[in-house]
Amino acid sequence: MHENPRNMTQGQFSFLPPLTDDQIKAQIAYAIKKGFALSVEYTDDPHPRNTYWEMWCQPMFDTKDPAAVMLEVNECRKTWGANHYIKVQAFDNSRWRESVAMSFIVNRPKHEPGLALARTEGPGRTMQYRVHSYATDKPRGERYK
Amino acid sequence: MTAEAAEKLPEFFDLDGEFARSNVQEVLDKLDRELVGLAPVKQRIREIAALLLVDKARRTLGLETEPPTLHMSFTGNPGTGKTTVALRMAEILKNLGYIRQGHMVSVTRDDLVGQYIGHTAPKTREVIKKAMGGVLFIDEAYYLYKPENERDYGQEAIEILLQVMENNRDDLVVILAGYANRMEIFFQSNPGFRSRIAHHIDFPDYSEGELLNIAKLMVEKQQYKLTSEAEKVLKDYIPRRMRQPHFANARSVRNAIDRAKLRQANRLFGSKNRTKLTKADLTTIEAEDLLQSRVFNAVNPDK
Ligand SMILES: Nc1ncnc2c1ncn2[C@@H]1O[C@H](COP(=O)(O)OP(=O)(O)OP(=O)(O)O)[C@@H](O)[C@H]1O
Ligand SMILES: [Mg+2]
Numbered sequence: 001m002h003e004n005p006r007n008m009t010q011g012q013f014s015f016l017p018p019l020t021d022d023q024i025k026a027q028i029a030y031a032i033k034k035g036f037a038l039s040v041e042y043t044d045d046p047h048p049r050n051t052y053w054e055m056w057c058q059p060m061f062d063t064k065d066p067a068a069v070m071l072e073v074n075e076c077r078k079t080w081g082a083n084h085y086i087k088v089q090a091f092d093n094s095r096w097r098e099s100v101a102m103s104f105i106v107n108r109p110k111h112e113p114g115l116a117l118a119r120t121e122g123p124g125r126t127m128q129y130r131v132h133s134y135a136t137d138k139p140r141g142e143r144y145k
Numbered sequence: 146m147t148a149e150a151a152e153k154l155p156e157f158f159d160l161d162g163e164f165a166r167s168n169v170q171e172v173l174d175k176l177d178r179e180l181v182g183l184a185p186v187k188q189r190i191r192e193i194a195a196l197l198l199v200d201k202a203r204r205t206l207g208l209e210t211e212p213p214t215l216h217m218s219f220t221g222n223p224g225t226g227k228t229t230v231a232l233r234m235a236e237i238l239k240n241l242g243y244i245r246q247g248h249m250v251s252v253t254r255d256d257l258v259g260q261y262i263g264h265t266a267p268k269t270r271e272v273i274k275k276a277m278g279g280v281l282f283i284d285e286a287y288y289l290y291k292p293e294n295e296r297d298y299g300q301e302a303i304e305i306l307l308q309v310m311e312n313n314r315d316d317l318v319v320i321l322a323g324y325a326n327r328m329e330i331f332f333q334s335n336p337g338f339r340s341r342i343a344h345h346i347d348f349p350d351y352s353e354g355e356l357l358n359i360a361k362l363m364v365e366k367q368q369y370k371l372t373s374e375a376e377k378v379l380k381d382y383i384p385r386r387m388r389q390p391h392f393a394n395a396r397s398v399r400n401a402i403d404r405a406k407l408r409q410a411n412r413l414f415g416s417k418n419r420t421k422l423t424k425a426d427l428t429t430i431e432a433e434d435l436l437q438s439r440v441f442n443a444v445n446p447d448k
Binding site for chain 2: 057058060062063064065067068069071072
């Protein structure tokens with residue numbers, strides 16, 4: 001049986017233990033080899049449908065080495081790491097694909113209170129579900145403290 | 146190191162084998178073939194290659210090694226081959242496994258320093274990111290430092306560079322280049338740079354004979370030929386050009402050849418047999434193609 005973690009899950013690998021820096025570098029090296037443009041984004045709104053996060057830096061189109069992306073990941077961790085999620089995204093700009101090809105979390109806040117599931121009964125005993133993150137009860141910037 | 150790990154270390158290191166595998170000899174040979182003269186520079190490059198190989202050997206046999214500092218400074222007058230050698234250096238370091246990608250990003254102050262507050266750091270970082278895994282070549286590095294203006298944004302670029310040169314030694318090799326005397330002043334006022342640079346390589350000016358050989362090499366590489374008359378003129382041309390202002394060693398030679406090609410093309414257009422040009426016509430540079438140069442105009446050589 002798989003036990004749902006309280007941690008936010010989004011993108012690749014998010015059910016696994018956090019990736020080590022070497023594992024992150026290996027993923028980035030793969031993305032560079034494929035010619036994807038890499039970007040670093042962060043947020044403190046963990047809702048599963050929140051896919052547009054804040055951009056940390058310009059997307060990196062012409063970096064040749066994973067160390068360059070790690071530089072930005074580490075800078076972003078220094079600024080936002082204590083109470084934000086950070087992810088690395090790889091965009092495939094090749095014709096017909098033109099979309100995000102990889103996305104994985106590289107930083108989590110120290111403590112993740114998790115998500116609540118709220119049920120609302122509708123007409124004819126229909127049920128509506130709502131996912132709500134405890135963190136967003138507080139305003140932005142004051143979450144995960 | 147644990148006892149277990151120590152047991153697994155090999156007893157021997159095959160320096161010859163490792164050298165052969167690295168293909169460094171090929172790069173050094175190419176350097177010898179394509180670059181005339183520069184004996185002290187080539188010697189230093191051989192020494193650095195040897196040092197890096199021995200360092201690798203020591204590491205393999207479990208001896209104490211510090212990760213070698215590879216940042217360098219190339220000093221010399223314009224056109225002495227600094228940029229060209231830096232490109233080769235990137236190749237050598239890649240072959241020896243000291244940089245991962247082997248490319249070179251060449252920049253000057255304008256690529257690193259911004260126009261307004263908050264512009265410089267992202268600009269410098271952008272350049273550093275592009276160069277990661279390879280060589281960052283900073284031409285005329287001393288323009289980064291402008292002591293007459295205490296709010297100069299160059300200082301910010303310098304600080305970021307110093308940090309990266311220290312913390313990302315495995316990710317990036319920085320080569321600073323410029324004229325010797327100005328670099329010396331730059332290092333005096335920026336001891337942080339000096340202490341992070343392991344190899345100072347000086348590029349001497351070329352002699353007359355070397356410049357002639359460089360010219361011949363360039364002509365041959367571009368599939369042109371000099372008539373024996375033209376070669377005599379070229380021999381006469383070089384010392385005259387050396388005495389002129391703005392002489393830039395091999396670059397001046399390259400420019401002279403480019404202009405000779407231009408005049409040759411012009412001559413061919415004016416020639417009677419222009420409807421049936423042969424390969425020989427297209428490849429031959431005549432004395433007159435060189436003689437029209439302003440250096441032969443004794444009355445007003447600067448015209
Ligand atoms: N020893 C040499 N043999 C053959 N060609 C050379 C040699 N040195 C330089 N050249 C040629 O001369 C030109 C100028 O060289 P390069 O750009 O490397 O000089 P530089 O020292 O970087 O000059 P600057 O300081 O002005 O940037 C290039 O086209 C290069 O190929
Ligand atoms: Mg140059």
